[in-house]
């Protein structure tokens with residue numbers, strides 16, 4: 186089995202003349218600046234000007250299997266952008282130049298064999314290291330491997346990247362103590378290593394680590410390149426001299442331009458050859474970064490005489506090295522149009538790739554298991570359970586054994602159900618997709634599962650607890666309040682309430698998925714629910730005509746009507762019981778029967794509309810996620 190995974194072909198990566206520009210906003214004549222530039226001369230411009238900023242300018246280089254290429258440069262020099270372009274994460278139409286794997290354009294198959302470790306660790310905080318990797322293996326490894334075999338791959342990858350010690354520790358985050366920063370980074374690397382990538386690209390894997398941890402991590406990457414034959418590209422912010430020695434090739438960026446590409450061991454010699462040498466012995470990486478920042482201390486030279494460092498280095502690179510690097514890249518047989526060597530695309534590997542996609546159902550079950558594990562602390566949160574029990578007891582005591590004939594009180598109770606079980610689930614559901622966004626985007630980019638399997642797993646996984654809590658609530662309150670003492674009536678009330686909870690949850694999902702920002706989405710859902718509650722039919726009867734239509738889109742209205750129907754039917758029975766034909770318009774309860782029970786929308790319509798809302802909100806959420814994915 187391990188052999189099966191080890192047979193992935195090698196990748197020779199070449200990138201030629203990569204240029205990336207972005208539009209940074211428009212500047213209008215009235216001085217309103219919407220872009221990044223705020224220079225005074227633009228303020229006076231009469232016309233609207235589109236500003237372009239060059240992030241990468243003609244970057245060329247290559248890296249072979251068994252080699253570790255380090256991309257160095259100050260913050261903002263374009264390292265992440267370059268790595269994104271190399272990993273196929275930057276849309277092709279956004280940049281110019283070529284990224285070639287084994288002399289060919291990057292194909293989906295190659296991208297599947299590419300592991301990309303982003304700068305931020307996008308992991309679930311409540312899963313342990315082993316669980317994180319097991320779920321990843323279940324989703325990413327070929328379906329012809331058994332669960333046991335996938336677990337064995339996880340164990341071997343953990344041993345390879347040094348994670349065995351903390352295998353059962355949770356990942357954690359700022360609020361929950363988990364594995365250390367270095368270990369978290371290793372988990373991100375292991376996540377990519379599971380698919381046995383031929384090309385591994387890492388964006389600043391050492392950021393936030395102390396020099397020892399950084400050295401250990403880069404050594405691990407060195408082993409992957411030198412001993413396992415992987416092609417490794419990593420950006421590093423501030424490598425120590427020990428770390429620098431591990432790099433085979435170094436690319437130094439300064440403001441999106443290359444100032445050096447070549448062997449790490451020859452970098453200092455090159456800069457000396459163009460008259461830039463350190464005035465005292467220093468870490469080569471520090472010296473290179475100083476130069477990339479335009480900082481250079483030179484004895485006996487005044488500030489005025491000092492050359493423009495960046496400008497000089499860019500010209501030197503263009504005059505001395507650029508053409509050599511380009512020739513070296515173009516000179517490989519693969520680029521010259523030769524047919525790629527057979528071993529690079531073995532038939533066996535292609536067959537395996539074709540077989541590797543897990544079935545929809547498989548993805549769904551793994552995602553649901555992961556979702557339940559990751560969110561069990563939230564779902565079975567004792568505070569949430571306490572909140573619901575406290576509310577049910579409070580309502581139970583407030584309406585203790587209420588009388589069937591006290592219609593006003595009873596309607597108040599039924600409306601309280603509608604408010605509580607409208608706001609609570611919608612508010613909880615609104616966070617679902619915004620919180621998952623980073624993981625979802627990353628996993629979608631790696632093609633781990635389909636959107637529909639993720640979506641179904643998310644909404645089904647959330648359902649059980651959303652249904653358990655209202656059942657608990659109603660079982661306590663219904664009997665305490667003395668509502669219709671029939672099992673059938675109780676079960677019907679429960680069914681209506683659960684359906685309403687699912688509709689409210691759907692509203693939360695839809696708003697969350699459309700807005701994708703937890704704070705904004707929770708505000709919108711609160712306002713929406715407020716509108717639904719106000720037009721629900723309890724507070725105001727004579728709603729002004731221009732806003733009266735709102736009740737027809739209010740799920741609270743339909744739920745309230747159904748709950749009343751279970752208790753009072755069409756109101757005939759209670760009408761006769763209270764003798765309302767005598768007191769029409771005078772007795773308060775009779776007034777409630779006239780206004781709230783009689784002649785309202787039919788039960789079938791209420792059920793039908795709630796059903797439409799149940800499906801409609803979820804469909805909206807799904808379409809909103811599709812848009813994000815695209």
Ligand SMILES: Nc1ncnc2c1ncn2[C@@H]1O[C@H](COP(=O)(O)OP(=O)(O)OP(=O)(O)O)[C@@H](O)[C@H]1O
Pocket residue numbers: 207208209240258259260261262263264265266267422
């Ligand atoms: N889509 C974009 N729109 C505007 N500016 C952008 C865009 N993408 C990147 N940039 C800018 O391009 C520059 C390079 O960004 P990049 O993230 O590649 O830098 P970096 O070298 O990786 O920096 P760091 O080390 O801080 O992560 C930055 O100044 C960034 O603000």
